[in-house]
Amino acid sequence: MSAGERAGFEARVSALPLVDHHVHGAFAGELDRAGVELALNEASPDPVPEWMTQFDSQVGFAVRRWCAPVLDLPPHASADAYCARRAELGHVEVTARLLRAAGVSDWVVDTGFGAESLLDVPAMAEVTGGRAHEIVRLESVAERLAASGVSSVDYADTFLAELAAATRDAVGVKTVLAYRCGFDLDWRRPDPAEVRAAAGRWVDSGQRRLTDPVLLRFGIDAAVELGLPIQFHTGFGDRDLDLHRSNPILLLDFLRDPRLAEIPVLLLHCYPYHREAGYLAQAFHNVYLDVGLAVNFLGARSSALVAESLELAPFAKLLYSSDAWGLPELHHLGAVLWRRGVISTVGRWIEDGDWSAADAERVITMIAQDNPKRVYRLR
Amino acid sequence: MSAGERAGFEARVSALPLVDHHVHGAFAGELDRAGVELALNEASPDPVPEWMTQFDSQVGFAVRRWCAPVLDLPPHASADAYCARRAELGHVEVTARLLRAAGVSDWVVDTGFGAESLLDVPAMAEVTGGRAHEIVRLESVAERLAASGVSSVDYADTFLAELAAATRDAVGVKTVLAYRCGFDLDWRRPDPAEVRAAAGRWVDSGQRRLTDPVLLRFGIDAAVELGLPIQFHTGFGDRDLDLHRSNPILLLDFLRDPRLAEIPVLLLHCYPYHREAGYLAQAFHNVYLDVGLAVNFLGARSSALVAESLELAPFAKLLYSSDAWGLPELHHLGAVLWRRGVISTVGRWIEDGDWSAADAERVITMIAQDNPKRVYRLR
């Protein structure tokens, strides 16, 4: 590859519109320094202690490196300078700049967590001049149902009807089973009597958070029945979940169900179990994966992670996502870091003669656009 | 290292005859496009769906890069052109060219799966002008015994006698315990009454596939008794197995048995648990490993895997294998990719001053030839 060819390759990948197939809304309001620090830690809900700053982390360094210039600061501007500039510009301007700079054409938005403080689906489209699509969280539908005081006898049918209604304009569903009981459960499909009994126990309990394995499993079955793509949170997330019990390989018994053959199952994040996820994407023609979230939080190490994601999974089974939540820096960083990761990884393969340049750009475009458009039937 | 020294290093490693210590026969008949596609997916038994091609994967790209020139096509020839050329040359010519191009002096052939469609041991030697040696699959011996209607009382003694007979000209045995029950079993040695009872249940069941943990365990014990090297399938394979239950670290309780001290135990594939396997190879002087199969399926990423295999395991404990089955492209690719992997990994260490050039070539030769010749007592 000549220097000119290399520059052309980098320029084209940098300008390629992305489908961010798993993302949340950006914050709808102003954020102070403590709020930014908290948003730079995915795994802990506790305030960052005084003797450290979360800016001293891979994601913090990546914000200072890649987001500072979008706010007219030099790369590696100090955290203080960065937060001051953020406040000066105001959240509307900061959000608009960072989201547009991501070069995302389509946001596939999970609306199931903290929606009250975030831009909603139409707002995400409006702010960015792109398109936005909704993903419905299965557990949210169930919890609304329980709050409505549904009877145990009606639970199953009502859930199905509610899910069908809620997903009329959605492109898929998501389950946070990982946060509610882990994947090491009995994957046998519950029969109606078990669902009824579990629904009765839950509604009577007064608890509003769904953690019952039978009902969680039933919700996933309902999505299968409706033929919707199903996203699974797997791996990296906050410490509420047992990381090792959200290893996607524990979905094997579920994935072996032949009824699933035509239902796309999308394994989100996966880190540090992305090699197991890649294996599943080869083993089951309906299984897909991304390494979103981790790409952001690994910063300068994200290129290594992107490389590791390009192992066993056929290229038709990989997608891009940021899994940004709230902080618009994360919507931007995901795109920047993923582009850098594929440029450095695949660029090296082109230079070493392992891949042709034409194949390389074709595969990158599959991951960036073609695969998610096919899976979610985006127009 | 000067450019000339570097070129000499690369040339010598590229020409080094290899012992492929775990491999199967190449297909004995013609293969159509669908057959090639299926053979390029290790993990799924299902036909590749219409909306994708398995050529769009690391192994598919590696075939187009490294096998196309062996069939007189340019590197990165299209999948269509490649399959057309394959058909034009015919399987006899394609197989002969690819197998010879691998530069393998000794094939250590596992004859236990799908033998009817594959070249047998003498044919592998004949086609390549090399030597071929047999590995006997323990479960095949047991299943022939069950099919013969052996009585439960005679099972143990007959199995031992049959295994001794079957391995008279073999260099070792292999177990596919990973496919039959996983490694999280009770590793205590079964007593004769338990073996008798299990044999009775199995033979009476009419089932021909051996999945009983007591009899699987007993088969391994019989191999220990005969003093034969034992290969274990671990890690990456098809979705019949539970990947996480074939993690070689789950063999710890078995390996701690002091009776095993002089019996070579060879951990095959190991991916993505090759670091655990490297640990076992340091912890037990009789344990060896390879990263075969995964080297092929990782294509351009295989150099990273080869590097990861060079961590905790002493260098006397590493072996080369392709684990090619059927498709002769895989017999060739394993060798090409492993050579590239050691050249890039170890070459870098030489250039950085971490290893001396003399040590580097010595270690590569140990893995390629010396270790397997010692373990299997190849002449």
Add this chain to the structure above:
Amino acid sequence: MSAGERAGFEARVSALPLVDHHVHGAFAGELDRAGVELALNEASPDPVPEWMTQFDSQVGFAVRRWCAPVLDLPPHASADAYCARRAELGHVEVTARLLRAAGVSDWVVDTGFGAESLLDVPAMAEVTGGRAHEIVRLESVAERLAASGVSSVDYADTFLAELAAATRDAVGVKTVLAYRCGFDLDWRRPDPAEVRAAAGRWVDSGQRRLTDPVLLRFGIDAAVELGLPIQFHTGFGDRDLDLHRSNPILLLDFLRDPRLAEIPVLLLHCYPYHREAGYLAQAFHNVYLDVGLAVNFLGARSSALVAESLELAPFAKLLYSSDAWGLPELHHLGAVLWRRGVISTVGRWIEDGDWSAADAERVITMIAQDNPKRVYRLR
């Protein structure tokens, strides 16, 4: 970065005084070739067999590369030449040279294993002209207590008093729970009656090695009560432990205890579960990690490991250690290889523009000195 800036960066990192926050004493006596070979294998207690040498391993090559020059030999001197020179200089001189060459200002010494054959804490300071601090092993305190014939009724109070006395001049404690029962235990705090019953059973048993989960758990609780930093052996170690049951992610239930919030918990080694450990260091503000021990045993691959350790953990949560035990080569190598690892990893990030040079040196200094000084309150 200009060549001059790069050279300055490398020189400053190479000269940076380190706190080795987890280390053991160097051997106090002479060592023959067999002894050196044994010390170059961490995982196996068996003598190295005749048909191999443990020098043919990453750590063996690293000794010949990096320790030979300290003993006036050329890099990559043969193992024979190296051992001969070692014997010629004598252990006092060899130890003094290697320990001083490590550039360590502070040794944080675990005195709990094999102390009779090792330099003690004051001797480590004296030989190196540095400072040395003590870490007390919880299980050693318990075992001295059991040997003293304590009554079960007095066990809990006496243990607390003994631990307080033993740690008066110590900077923290360590637990080898990983070696005694693994982390998959019931993390509920035992009540006094359970402790009493377990103490009675243990003392009566005549067994002196503590393996009872209730008493192991109680020992950790006692350290929490005293507010001491607690080191956990996790991951890589000798084959006595079940590697997978010492995965630090299995500490989740323990770490979720809010009483721990202000108690530093230091995850040692972690390999090959260092990514899980990095996650815990982000998820809990009191959790820290190192990749000591593995850095030594991975030799030329240790730079890749150092890079992998720089992922999810905030930079305030990483520490340097060698985990050297006995062989003074290991005290030296840990420092050499860790410095090389950060120079190559972080140096690349500076060159690629991912990190600023100023940030890079600041983070390296945090890991080398600032973090351990803060955690252990070193003066």
